[in-house]
Amino acid sequence: MTCFSFLCNRRLKSATKHAAELDELSGFNNVNIYSYKELRIATNGFSDINKIGEGGFGSVYKGKLRNGKMAAIKVLSSESRQGVKEFLTEIQVISEIEHENLVKLYGCCVEANHRILVYNYLENNSLAQTLLGGGHSSIQFSWPTRVKICIGVARGLAYLHVDVRPHCCPPRY
Known part of the structure; x- marks a missing residue:
């Protein structure tokens, strides 16, 4: 060849x-x-x-x-x-x-x-940087707003791990 x-x-x-x-x-x-x-x-x-x-x-x-x-x-x-x-x-x-x-x-x-x-x-950059500060975002959230955002994130994660079939995010060990 x-x-x-x-x-x-x-x-x-x-x-x-x-x-x-x-x-x-x-x-x-x-x-x-x-x-x-x-x-x-x-x-x-x-x-x-x-x-x-x-x-x-x-x-x-x-x-x-x-x-x-x-x-x-x-x-x-x-x-x-x-x-x-x-x-x-x-x-x-x-x-x-x-x-x-x-x-x-x-x-x-x-x-x-x-x-x-x-x-x-x-x-507006990453949500983590906006929530925790120290990022380039000028957005300032009150603590009640931060709690609502965190609950929304938790709902999104719960949806991925519980409601989606087949599971898209297998556990990592």
Whole structure:
């Protein structure tokens, strides 16, 4: 086998695998499929200027989609042990969830080794920074308002862990 035929065969297998992933996603309702290039453009190359958060699962960037909507674009860490099947299952479950205390999933990117989730963007930095202070937000909440917000967060979490079938957030041990 020549080097050229090896590379062509490898690219063909990768393209076939990607097509199968996209085909599986096409059956999901309410899930937009974004290309990596489109999300890279939306975030100005995943620029640090647009980074709005970072955690164990990856980084989150503010981005402007082609349709003009602002989005929170969560680039999952390459160290994640989650496989494509699990990622697609998670997308299917999350895409069906609508709750007043949870952000809406717009769509995703499953391209090569990129696993990216695209959510509705909410202004005013993170809720944790706003509630606890020390963030860049100028919003000041009274303690009764903070309690109401925390109860709303608890309701959102309870909905995810109790009411959603199948459970989208398995316990971590």
